[in-house]
Amino acid sequence: MFRKVAIIGGGAAAATLVSELLERRTTQPLHLYWYTGDGSGRGIAYGTRSPHHLLNVRAASMGMFASKPQGFLEYAQAADPTVSGSDFLPRRLYGEYLESRVAQAMAKASASGHEVRQIPFTVDSLVPEPSGVTVGYGDESNQTDAAVLAIGSLPPRSLPGVDADVIASGRYITDPWPFLANAEPDERPLRVLVIGLGLTAVDVLLDLSERWPNATFTALSRHGLLPEAHLSAASAPAGDGAELVEALEDDPNIRMWIARLREATEHADDWRVVTDSLRSVTSKLWTLLPDEQRSRFLRHARWAWERARHRMPPQVAESIAAMEKAGRFLRGRGRMQTVKLADDGSLSVTRVKPGGVKETASFDVVVQTVGLNTDTLRTEHPLVRQLVTNGHARPEALGLGFAAQANGALLDGDGKPRPNLFAIGTLLRGALWESTAMPEIRVQARNLADTLLRDQG
Ligand SMILES: Cc1cc2nc3c(=O)[nH]c(=O)nc-3n(C[C@H](O)[C@H](O)[C@H](O)COP(=O)(O)OP(=O)(O)OC[C@H]3O[C@@H](n4cnc5c(N)ncnc54)[C@H](O)[C@@H]3O)c2cc1C
Known part of the structure; x- marks a missing residue:
């Protein structure tokens, strides 16, 4: 296992990974260095104070831990028993939930010997070597065994044509x-x-x-x-969607997939049931698509999928x-x-x-408001530029974040997975496609915690 881990980012993904790691029982104590930049663990989405900003996922699906998907619902119901799992609650409340879970995990951690240092600095550089990763921030640097980028999407760039x-x-x-x-x-x-x-x-x-x-x-x-x-009440999938998934897996081709989805929709009470039944397998399906089919999807079907999914x-x-x-x-x-x-x-x-x-x-x-920027090749984000310029990480071919394995391991300039440099969240879109919302991020956090704590042999 990696004992000293740097986690870089001040949003929900970092907060989830830190909490997931601290909840684990390990043979040796963990030392986590959490570089929060200008975030507090809430990030952009849940840092809002506006009561009008609602979650776009139902309360019952917004738990922070993959092992406890109803965790947020329970938290909300403890304050207001009338809350139902199908409600869309304020994002502000979700921010409070995240903070409270992180505080709980930290309190528990010191009792189990883990150490967490929250460092309110922006990381400027990461240098991965076989022996570990050097983390640079301001005039300081720190040596860790592994590092995880949880930096959300990249700062947006103005569209061409704007004087x-x-x-x-x-x-x-x-x-x-x-x-x-x-x-x-x-x-x-x-x-x-x-x-x-x-x-x-x-x-x-x-x-x-x-x-x-x-x-x-x-x-x-x-x-x-x-x-x-969304429908006002949660739409339960009619079946488990296994037949549809099997058909999609058998022929990873966008034109065929659209035809199959249309067919399934015709037989469903509501098209949302079909879209929702694919949520947990979307990343698996994406990994089956060859690059040329992925770019076809981005050109022709992405807008329709985003409208239906989000x-x-x-x-x-x-x-x-x-x-x-x-x-x-x-x-x-x-x-x-x-x-x-x-x-x-x-x-x-x-x-x-x-x-x-x-x-x-x-x-x-x-x-x-043209969507998330994931173009790691053309970004001004200093840390991402440093990683790409020095060949420590590689831009994904279609502009969807970093080239990475499905477990978050970043690929080096030669396309080999780095054993000690990982990412979680939006910049894994190229590897996983759906990689931005909490239901996906919590699963990534669980899997990444497994990887980081696995016996290295
Ligand atoms: C408006 C909005 C509403 C959303 N609503 C929902 C919803 O209802 N349900 C849902 O599941 N998902 C929702 N999402 C998706 C949302 O993106 C994720 O749920 C989650 O917030 C992503 O968190 P993150 O930590 O990956 O990214 P972010 O929240 O963007 O956090 C990244 C953090 O990393 C920091 N950072 C960047 N570079 C560095 C560096 N070099 N060093 C240190 N720190 C750095 C940034 O400052 C930032 O604080 C919403 C997203 C948005 C934008």
């Missing part, structure tokens, strides 16, 4: 989360454009429409479609529908081509509509 003076104006928002955390109330009749229409766009719309009561919103995406909504709670869908009905929110199809600063100070946005027609409109604020 430098637009960025300098401060009214083109590339990263919505710090912006939402600090956006002041404003009574002006602002015209806001949101680029992208996933769950982040939905959060932005709900949040800003309240803080900016006289603003109007337009959202632009390739298909102009919102994420699908759904809005019903009450959120109702709020958005009410905004549309009241004329405060419009959806448009197309691709943003340019954003320029106009003479009157507004942001002039040209989009290309389906069919190639261009249209230009003026906005006061533009918020970019």
Whole structure:
């Protein structure tokens, strides 16, 4: 087993792995060095204070430990017995749950001889060698046996076509989360454009429409479609989906998979039942797809899968529908081509509509919400750049994080798995595809804890 382990990241994935490790009985005490950067264990998703930001996964599925998927539900019910497993609870409450479980695991750990040092620093460099990993932060460095990157997704980059003076104006928002955390109330009749229409766009719309009561919103995406909504009650899979999974496994081909899914949907009470029945096997199915089929999926089917997989709670869908009905929110199809600063100070946005027609409109604020950045080759993230530039880790071929094994071991420049450098979470998308939400992260944390604590022989 690795006795000295560095865990890098201040979000839910790091918190889950630390707690999972501390809960284990080991033959020798563990020394964990937890570099939390600017996070507190809640990360972006659960650091919100807004009561409107709801979990998009039901309470019964949000437990932090793979061995106790109902853990969050029990926590919530201890404070409010009326909470049900099918509820979508505030993300703020989930942040409290994470913190309380970490505190519990830490208290237990000292009793079993484990040591955890929480280091509120950003790690700048990792140098893996056969004897261990050197962790560099500021002017300090530390020698550990192994290191785990739990750094979430990469900082978003502005889309091509946005002029430098637009960025300098401060009214083109590339990263919505710090912006939402600090956006002041404003009574002006602002015209806001949101680029992208996933769950982040939905959060932005709900949040800003309240803080900016006289603003109007337009959202632009390739298909102009919102994420699908969850049913109000949990939809139980009709069977175990084994037959469908077997058919998909037999022929790993995207066109065939879409046909099979359509067929299964026709026979189900609701299409969500089919999508949900695949959740626990999605990563396994992804590993069966050859690269060329994966890029086909990314080009043609990804948007539809994301809409169906990452759904809005019903009450959120109702709020958005009410905004549309009241004329405060419009959806448009197309691709943003340019954003320029106009003479009157507004942001002039040209989009290309389906069919190639261009249209230009003026906005006061533009918020970019185009999904998670996992491009490790082109990122400015200092630690990721250091790892890639020095050949310690390799970008995944399709831009989906790091090249890695399914157990999280990063591949070196020659494509060999590193024995002591791992990742968990979004940057494993290339290896696992679904690798961002808690139901997947907790399973990764359990498996990674097994790997880290396994007898090295
Ligand atoms: C708005 C939103 C809502 C979501 N809702 C849900 C939901 O309802 N259910 C669900 O299951 N999932 C949800 N998710 C998915 C969510 O991403 C995961 O559940 C989880 O929060 C991911 O945590 P993470 O630790 O991997 O990443 P993050 O939360 O991004 O944390 C990464 C941390 O690492 C730190 N870091 C980066 N680089 C370094 C470094 N060099 N040194 C030290 N620290 C560093 C960062 O500062 C950050 O604190 C949501 C995501 C978002 C963005």
